[in-house]
Amino acid sequence: MSKAATTEPSxxxxxxxxxxxxxAVYTATGRLMEKRREAVAADVLPEYQELRTQAHEIKKHTLDNLDYYLELFEEHVTAHGGKVVYCKDGSEVADFVLRLAKERGARLIVKSKSMTTEEIDLNERLAHHQLESVETDLGEYILQLAHQRPYHIVAPALHLTRYDVANIFTEKLGVENETVIEKQTMIARGVLRQKFLQADIGISGANFLVADSGAVVIVENEGNARLTTSAPRIHIAVAGMEKMIARAQDLPVFLKLLGRSATGQPLTVYTSFLSGPRREGEVDGPEEFYVVLLDNGRTRLLADREKRQSLYCIRCGACLNHCPVYRKVGGHNYPWVYSGPIGAVITPQYMGVGKDPWLPFASSLCGACYEVCPVKINIPKLxxxxxxxxxxxxxxxRGGWAERMxxxxxxxxxxxxxxxxxxxSMAAAFFPEGEKPGWLRSVPSFMNIGPLKGWxxxxxxxxxxxxxxxxxxxxxRKGGR
Amino acid sequence: MGPRVALFVTCIVDQLFPRVGLAMADVLERIGCEVDFPEAQTCCGQPAFNSGYRAEARDVARHFLSVFEQAEYIVVPSGSCTSMISHHYAELFRKEPEWLDRARAVGSRVVEFSTFLTEVVKVEDVGARLDAVVTYHDSCHALRELSVKSGPRRLLGRVRGLTLKEMDRAEECCGFGGTFSVKFAETSGGMVRTKVDSILRTGAEIVVSIDSSCLMQLQGALARANAPVRTMHLAEVLASR
Known part of the structure; x- marks a missing residue:
């Protein structure tokens, strides 16, 4: 296959x-589809469609005025005693973390789940400088042990069965082969508790940045993000700058949609609002609080009025679960950490359309992604x-001339x-008769090329x-009918 | 006398499944429409549009608009082609105001076949009879771009002798997707086999849809699997008696 091909990678x-x-993939995504369907059904959430429209409008407004809201956000974070750091790309983020770790004598980092840090390979960059950073989300922890990338935006280890996990734990942790999920969880917890207690820095992502209050909002189910952001003495939240929403009062719209769209939960188990370090008289929380706002190509996307809507994504993963292509080819065949329909839309915009030109073509344009997108990103149009x-x-x-001709x-x-x-008429005369009337199982070999061969x-x-x-x-008509 | 309608049979029906167009004409004439077939018609341009060739798609779209400009109603045995004209022509002619106006005018008169029956002439019983157990495949563009969901089922409900058995994955894509079916043949093949499994679980003898392109994909895969299930376009079901 030529590099410029818009056909299926082998x-x-x-x-x-x-x-x-x-x-494994079909069952897991099918379960998530079913749960979402129940959670947004008209009898449980009659305002669902209205919420989608609102979420779209709020994101649109915020991103259309992002320069203003970034300043507002920074003002509030600073007023609470935190610090906002702007980073152009992954290496700037790594430099910031490394410098801070060196100044503070930090040796161990705990991390909660964040696609943004996956996007910039933060763990690998830090490991390169002998700074250990441990994933504490169960799925991410398993993948870190197995040296794999997330398979799915929300459920990173969706492709692994409990037997796979048992083998990974045995190989990497030297424990006995354990296939009971609850016991596997306890094994991970045993390791991770120690890490939480020892860590100097906690790095989290952010689901939302609230401009008018300076809050970082994180939703999760395991409680590891709470520990990550409160146990170590330094907390760094790394967020794409598109995570901004204008007002705290807009949050319920997104919180109602995110959990339901992702896992079918009305709300996730934990929702944390973090704004600034521990204040006087408070008994816990970090001593230092940083919000790293990552660009990494986002301003380029922002400049395109048509495609700007791809930045509205709240990373619920519903488009992956509902995509018949993702469900067949899985998460690791996409060229970047963002897989599925939203990955097919944002990857070419970040990397350039020439890099993996087949990517936007890997879709039957069925529209299931758009139908379930909680912020109404028109993915098929993009x-x-x-x-x-x-x-x-x-x-x-000067490529692809044959197809163009x-x-x-x-x-x-x-x-x-x-x-x-x-x-x-010529084509009809040309094709041989088949065994079954009207249908051919094969054609002569000189015709079995290109699209015919594919079909x-x-x-x-x-x-x-x-x-x-x-x-x-x-x-x-001649016959008079 | 019913309304005067121009058939746009689509290139797939014209070249591969003419019986679908004939069945559609039969049904429309039976309910009293005056049926016309503008002979200069070819394709709506969707293959080029979906493959990223906008200039080529625009050329074909201009031809379509010129052919159908005078028609009162344009009835189409496909949700996908209907949506191309009524929804996507606007995107094609975004920067050409004159053509955009013409596209909008024609687009507002293009109606998918089942929708024409249930929403325009409001006839649900066309006097059809088919003794068979069938299942219905929701084609994606009809379902998600035109919101066609209950209409075809109501029409099937009025066919004497017919039993409709829903499949568990009625709304899941068959994997056709135009050039996707050959550009991503193996993925597309995997998708249609999942769909075929769902069809076989119903025990139906016939799969019905309102898009011949989906039916081509489904029939091709059913035949390859030697499955004893055949496909019929809704128009063919409604023309049976």
Missing amino acids: KFRQTLEDANLQL LLDLRSEVTKFKAKE VFRLWAWVMRHPRIYEMMG LSQRDLPRPASKSFRQHWRSR
């Missing part, structure tokens, strides 16, 4: 042929826009009905009708 096959993996950008990019690079010729034929009809590799092919509709229609 690595998909391994996933598609792995029956156990297929079942994919179509990106497809157009890819073909333009390829034309500029086919579509040019096709368009010309479609504007000339007589030639269109003639070509149709026939999976299913039988309808033989062009010997008489087209228009030909039938003419005789019908």
